[in-house]
Amino acid sequence: MHGFRVAVFLLLIHMAMAAPGSWQLLMNDSGIASMHTVVLHTGTVLFLDRTNVGPSHIRLADGNCRNSTSEMVSPYDCFAHSVEFTPGPNTVRPLTIQTDTWCSSGAVVADGTLVQTGGDFDGSNKIRYFKPCASGANCDWAEDSTTTLQTRRWYATNQVLADGSILVVGGQNVFTYEFVPGRPAGQVALPFLQETHKVFGDDQNLYPFLHLLPSGNVFIFARRDSILLDPNSGNILRKYPSIEGEPRNYPTQGSSVMLPLDNADGFTKATILVCGGANDNAYSDPKTQYPASQTCGLLEATAADPQWTMLNMPFPRVMSDMILLPNGRVLLINGAQKGSAGWEFASDPALNPVIYNPTDRSFEVQAGTYIPRMYHSTAVLLPSAQILVAGSNTHQFYTFKEPYPTELRVEAFLPDYLHSSFDSQRPTVKSAPSQIAYGSTFVMTVTVPAPKGGFQLRLASTPWATHSFSQGQRQLALAIGMVTITDVDEYSITATAPPHAAVAPAGYYMLFAVQNDVPGFASWVQVIWNQPN
Ligand SMILES: *[C@@H]1O[C@H](CO)[C@@H](O)[C@H](O)[C@H]1NC(C)=O
Ligand SMILES: *[C@@H]1O[C@H](CO)[C@@H](O)[C@H](O)[C@H]1NC(C)=O
Numbered sequence: 001m002h003g004f005r006v007a008v009f010l011l012l013i014h015m016a017m018a019a020p021g022s023w024q025l026l027m028n029d030s031g032i033a034s035m036h037t038v039v040l041h042t043g044t045v046l047f048l049d050r051t052n053v054g055p056s057h058i059r060l061a062d063g064n065c066r067n068s069t070s071e072m073v074s075p076y077d078c079f080a081h082s083v084e085f086t087p088g089p090n091t092v093r094p095l096t097i098q099t100d101t102w103c104s105s106g107a108v109v110a111d112g113t114l115v116q117t118g119g120d121f122d123g124s125n126k127i128r129y130f131k132p133c134a135s136g137a138n139c140d141w142a143e144d145s146t147t148t149l150q151t152r153r154w155y156a157t158n159q160v161l162a163d164g165s166i167l168v169v170g171g172q173n174v175f176t177y178e179f180v181p182g183r184p185a186g187q188v189a190l191p192f193l194q195e196t197h198k199v200f201g202d203d204q205n206l207y208p209f210l211h212l213l214p215s216g217n218v219f220i221f222a223r224r225d226s227i228l229l230d231p232n233s234g235n236i237l238r239k240y241p242s243i244e245g246e247p248r249n250y251p252t253q254g255s256s257v258m259l260p261l262d263n264a265d266g267f268t269k270a271t272i273l274v275c276g277g278a279n280d281n282a283y284s285d286p287k288t289q290y291p292a293s294q295t296c297g298l299l300e301a302t303a304a305d306p307q308w309t310m311l312n313m314p315f316p317r318v319m320s321d322m323i324l325l326p327n328g329r330v331l332l333i334n335g336a337q338k339g340s341a342g343w344e345f346a347s348d349p350a351l352n353p354v355i356y357n358p359t360d361r362s363f364e365v366q367a368g369t370y371i372p373r374m375y376h377s378t379a380v381l382l383p384s385a386q387i388l389v390a391g392s393n394t395h396q397f398y399t400f401k402e403p404y405p406t407e408l409r410v411e412a413f414l415p416d417y418l419h420s421s422f423d424s425q426r427p428t429v430k431s432a433p434s435q436i437a438y439g440s441t442f443v444m445t446v447t448v449p450a451p452k453g454g455f456q457l458r459l460a461s462t463p464w465a466t467h468s469f470s471q472g473q474r475q476l477a478l479a480i481g482m483v484t485i486t487d488v489d490e491y492s493i494t495a496t497a498p499p500h501a502a503v504a505p506a507g508y509y510m511l512f513a514v515q516n517d518v519p520g521f522a523s524w525v526q527v528i529w530n531q532p533n
Pocket of ligand 2: 068
């Protein structure tokens with residue numbers, strides 16, 4: 001009886017204290033279920049699905065229909081499979097892709113161009129470019145007509161390197177890596193991918209997690225193992241201990257981030273966080289609906305003797321996206337609590353995001369959505385500091401049947417820092433540079449009506465989000481020098497740009513001013529090699 005009363009009491013407390021954060025439905029029908037989502041430096045968001053999915057919900061512009069004998073489902077296709085989404089008005093513009101981009105990889109390079117690589121069938125070795133343009137201009141996908149990948153890559157992962165080139169790793173039954181633009185070495189064997197490949201009869205190492213460490217070397221995580229690759233010599237510099245618990249890569253799809261790099265340690269320390277995953281048998285035996293992994297592992301990849309520290313999440317998660325929030329915390333969003341990636345292979349949606357706080361290693365459950373985001377769903381950080389959520393299609397074609405219909409709705413998750421009660425603490429950018437050179441000092445001016453704590457300036461990259469992993473995601477806490485009051489409520493902040501390109505590859509970043517953990521709207525800044533003229 002006593003226990004029952006306590007339980008009722010706790011339930012009432014829980015109901016009275018609403019979980020933090022809120023949701024907004026931005027659009028009912030974006031036309032496509034976005035399997036790959038990327039924020040562009042023009043402030044729009046690129047959505048990309050695959051070509052052989054049959055009719056989508058949005059037509060191509062007149063004259064743009066695709067007539068391709070290599071396309072197996074719709075040889076003559078007047079439907080779009082990629083769109084450009086504009087936050088604010090929440091509108092979409094159809095884009096044209098020529099060959100199959102299914103489960104592909106991508107990266108944004110120094111001039112802001114999105115480079116997409118591989119896919120399946122006729123698109124499996126293609127390289128495609130999307131060069132963002134000003135609103136009103138009709139920029140579109142362009143397929144490279146002269147150069148292809150060295151081999152077909154389906155479920156590969158990309159990472160921009162310090163020299164600005166793209167490292168492309170793996171793919172189904174492909175145990176190599178290569179570079180875009182290509183290097184004389186061509187494709188290089190990576191036995192690590194073979195070793196982590198067939199352990200339980202499934203490929204559990206697809207879409208490996210890649211993180212560019214501040215040394216310029218690349219941390220590669222596949223299944224439960226990880227190595228450090230020198231991309232220039234090809235040497236494997238380290239083999240890390242195996243993580244405990246379930247395997248973590250597709251189809252046992254967990255996720256991973258490198259925690260924000262920090263000026264406080266001279267940007268030398270890199271800590272990897274891997275969360276979620278699925279039972280070894282979840283993909284081969286989907287009927288059982290095994291509970292997903294409830295653990296995360298933390299590994300300081302730059303330490304002398306790195307060991308995994310295991311943490312427990314409030315509930316299990318598979319197929320959850322991980323996003324570095326502008327206040328340095330980590331959001332886990334989307335996914336399910338049972339099963340694995342793959343068509344119809346998961347259940348029990350993880351409707352509540354969770355925020356991990358690296359300072360005290362705690363997890364806080366957030367307000368839930370009512371829209372399940374299962375296989376093939378995505379999430380990205382917007383300049384507004386909101387999280388855009390798009391996609392979810394656990395079917396071969398667009399199929400609008402319960403319980404998990406193909407999802408065309410676009411939502412935003414608003415972390416608690418966007419609550420109006422923090423508006424007086426929110427920095428508004430008055431002036432900021434559009435370019436900063438490595439190691440240079442720059443000044444940013446913000447207004448804050450009622451500042452409470454110190455300022456932080458953080459750079460956030462624009463990753464390629466697909467299959468729960470944001471390829472190329474990184475965040476930097478910049479060094480702040482003098483802060484001076486220049487007018488009523490106005491502060492001029494002197495800061496130092498990243499020291500070199502292994503800490504932050506050249507390109508466009510969202511520059512967030514953060515005050516007392518409350519971020520303002522980001523301004524766009526291009527990190528460049530030499531001082532602008
Ligand atoms: C979505 O559709 C519902 C039902 O028709 C409607 O009430 C709502 O206003 C729509 N929302 C948006 C963002 O269009
Ligand atoms: C598609 O191309 C084929 C030739 O490859 C042509 O015979 C056919 O008429 C075209 N279809 C349409 C609708 O344009």
